[in-house]
Amino acid sequence: MKSSTRTSVRPFGPSDYEAAIAVNRAAYPDYTEGLVEWRHWDETWEADKYFKTRLVAEDGGTVVGWAQLNHSPWAFVADKYRIDVTVLPDFRRRGHGSALHDQLVDVARARGARALQASAKESHADGIAFLARRGYHERKRDWESRLFVRGFDFARFAGADERVEKQGIRISTLAAERASDPDALRKAYELDTDCSRDVPSVDPHTDRPYEEWLKHAIEAPNALPDAWFIAIDRDGRYLGLSDLFSSLDDPTFLWQGLTGVRRDARGRGIAMALKLR
Known part of the structure; x- marks a missing residue:
């Protein structure tokens, strides 16, 4: 893995929505969630019941990735969390994803987490390999259908x-x-x-x-x-x-x-x- 001396990880802020959404669209062009949806999800999050934190990774001052650690309200277990890490395709294998993941794992450990759950598309071999190297193993597989x-x-x-x-x-x-x-x-x-x-x-x-x-x-x-x-x-x-x-x-x-x-x-x-x- 290539390392990057320009990786900088910091908390997500209100001014980062557009950049994080751009990262998501580059990584998942078939999914089109936008600013309105993201803000609604954040504004309606029950922070008094469920934990959530989000980070961004910068390379030379440009946001190139984001990551999130959160409870799953629809299947809530107090000491289990979901973790998501997304990096721009052209900036992968430079340490950005690792830096994001490692910081969130530290947060999870500090909160007494027992397990983390992540997901990756089968077509994203790099994402699957990223998780496998860190000890994740498959528990469930979902199938998506699209109708024209x-x-x-x-x-x-x-x-x-x-x-x-x-x-x-x-x-x-x-x-x-x-x-x-x-x-x-x-x-x-x-x-x-x-x-x-x-x-x-x-x-x-x-x-x-x-x-x-x-x-x-x-x-x-x-x-x-x-x-x-x-x-x-x-x-x-x-x-x-x-x-x-x-x-x-x-x-x-x-x-x-x-x-x-x-x-x-x-x-x-x-x-x-x-x-x-």
């Missing part, structure tokens, strides 16, 4: 809506339900919480309080209540959901949030009907 909707053939799934309709199930949106039901948000929260418990995770899911869920799922700047689809039975019970979020810096792209169906309602075509919406 203009070429999607709905005819292949003809009858999906009719199948759920025959069961007395209707597909609505959170926006529509809120207009007629004052309890819609609470029902959506309870459904989301129930379905989230079955999302695969290294650590058990942590139910988040209603107020936290509101800030992150409903009041987020990229939330789309008209694309928060809900399956509702004839008694008004929420059975399943599938929600989308916008990419504020790329209007051609939507993020898929959670798609889930309650355990006692699975195998009835509900998830398929939701996805097709």
Whole structure:
């Protein structure tokens, strides 16, 4: 590994957002989170409950990398932390990533951390090697799918809506339900919480309080209540959901949030009907 005598690591500050986002976009060009999203995530972070710290690495006064250590609120374990390290591709193997990582490991140790969790894309061989050299080993693998909707053939799934309709199930949106039901948000929260418990995770899911869920799922700047689809039975019970979020810096792209169906309602075509919406 090449060393750099110009590596300087310091705490992240408000003036570093644009530079850190630029690093992220260079490292992950397929992901387009921007300034508005980043600020929202930071401003709604429950610092009284969960720890988070972020650093930047400079080379000759220019930000070339950033790193973060934080709890995982969705799977909270007090002495386990997530660590992320990202460096501009042209500035790797110069010691910037190591400097960022080592400082955060020191912070974690000082806090009595028992374990750290990191992630790397399979296509980023350098990132995988970076983690392996530092003792990380694989515990979980996620698969990402992308759909180009203009070429999607709905005819292949003809009858999906009719199948759920025959069961007395209707597909609505959170926006529509809120207009007629004052309890819609609470029902959506309870459904989301129930379905989230079955999302695969290294650590058990942590139910988040209603107020936290509101800030992150409903009041987020990229939330789309008209694309928060809900399956509702004839008694008004929420059975399943599938929600989308916008990419504020790329209007051609939507993020898929959670798609889930309650355990006692699975195998009835509900998830398929939701996805097709």
